[in-house]
Amino acid sequence: MAQTAVVAAPSHVTPAVRLDTIDIGFPERGGGYYRAVDGVSLDVAEGEFVAIVGPTGCGKSTLLNATAGLLKPAAGTVLIGGTPLAGLNRDAGYLFQADALMPWKTAIENVAVGLEVRGVRSAEARERATRWLARVGLKAFLDRYPHQLSGGQRKRVALVQVLILDPKILLMDEPFGPLDAQTRALMCELLLKLWSEDRKAVMFVTHDLEEAIALADRVIIMSAGPGASIIGDHRVDLERPRDPAEIRHSPEFGRIYKAIWQELKTEVIKAYEQGDQG
């Protein structure tokens, strides 16, 4: 499999995340073996916002799961702050694509529980959870259950559920996928605002190239699976702070978009063709 050179962070600084020639696969029903990800290497520097874009089913989520320690790669190593990852990644917070809130807990309980299991007193955990929920405009919804919240509100709860634990690395798997366009734009804005306050290393998986460019410092392109690998690495030199809704109209944005899209397009078409065969 062709290995594309990856723009690495300056070598004298330990990256927050280093994926070193990672292979991931799954046993298939019927005895076969599905190679999802093949020889992927990626460095994410401290405080860097990296978006990973690729056609559906190219193993983007698989890559995040390996970084989170939910999945063990078949080959290669995951280094977190220079240390090989064993078991769950305790430095990472993970925002899932699907609803991951505990439906039997209210918003405040969902946000506070992470602190509580870390031994923070219940009263203090609730107080901090209240502050975080207030920051994302949910002060009036503390005692609502997830099903009583809208999709956007649930995502905000999920976001602060992760952020309250102050993870060094933030993993996001198409977090705003199911939301409508307006809510999505607001969530992107909120995310950038919160992220700019204490820049964490972010790995943000999306299939939306515009979203990726609007948010990230770097956009990684993955090839169509099976055996997906990284085929492109683009720096996004748009200045911060950004307004993710406004920046789409700037000529700079258009230029970057066009360049990346040319690369992505072939992969998307390839993925479609493979989908037709399967």
Place this chain on the structure above:
Amino acid sequence: MSRATITVLQFLVAVLALLFWHYSTTIPFWGNNKPFVDPFFFSTPLDVLERTWSDFASGQMWHHLGITLTETILAFAIGAIGGILIGFWFARRALLAAVFDPYVKAANALPRVVLAPIFALWFGLGIWSKVALGVTLVFFIVFFNVYQGVKEVSPTVLANARMLGMNDRQLLRHVYLPSALSWMFSSLHTSVGFALVGAVVGEYLGASAGLGYRIQQAEMTFDVTGVFSGMLVLTIFVIVIDTIVTMIENRLLVWRPAPSASAQ
């Protein structure tokens, strides 16, 4: 169709049925001196009401009701606790579940009524043979629901909980237990109902007290009024218990999207 109209119509059905019953069993028919239907076989509504009233007034009915209630509660409590513990244990131990699977299915397939005489032999004619019968019914409902509840925890919720830093014990408390209990609560109507069925059927087949015993005694002496009176009390008893269960369920499952109308 307004709510009031429906209530009035519902009420009307009861009134008509009672009137029909009343007139066909009391009013002489076609100059013949006998009523259309012989009250010996069908009793009359007023007799049934009177009998029920006098049974309550004399205090005997309370005694029997108390016995049946005690048996129901004990059968539910023991069956539910057993079902929760074993359900959890099996759900967390795949090998155990796989090995015991055919035996659990076989035991559940057995019509429990045939056990009543054996339980009477083992535990005597007192409340415990009825409790045992109820337990065999309740246990399996709770067991299957808890097992399913633990198995069907959303993988995303589970992965998220682990990423939030929960250890196995905390996962049990914050994820598995609430999920399992929600499944159990949604079958609360069925399991409480079966606890009651166990108690009444057990009493009916051999006892010295309880509602089932009352009905069976009345049948032995062709006392149709007594049988109907027993059925009336049993029906009201079941409705009251069911209402209480609904209240408990609404309290416990507030986090559920739709109030479980389907669990009936």
